[in-house]
Amino acid sequence: xxxxxxxxxxxxxxxxxxxxxxxxxxxxxxxxxxxxxxxxxxxxxxxxxxxxxxxxxxx
Numbered sequence: 001x002x003x004x005x006x007x008x009x010x011x012x013x014x015x016x017x018x019x020x021x022x023x024x025x026x027x028x029x030x031x032x033x034x035x036x037x038x039x040x041x042x043x044x045x046x047x048x049x050x051x052x053x054x055x056x057x058x059x
Contacts, residue, residue, distance in 0.1 A: 025049045 029049065033042045 029042060029046055032045050033039075036042070
């Protein structure tokens with residue numbers, strides 16, 4: 001396999017992995033709301049789930 005094929009394979013596998021991670025994070029937020037019915041807890045969970053990704057994405 002050449003470098004271009006390796007890069008595309010790597011990129012696609014990372015995209016699938018990130019999609020799975022984001023779907024899990026979203027499902028956890030929905031589950032937390034169903035369990036607690038607390039908007040404050042869900043807001044904090046959402047913030048602390050997505051903030052590190054937003055901060056480190058610039059790096």
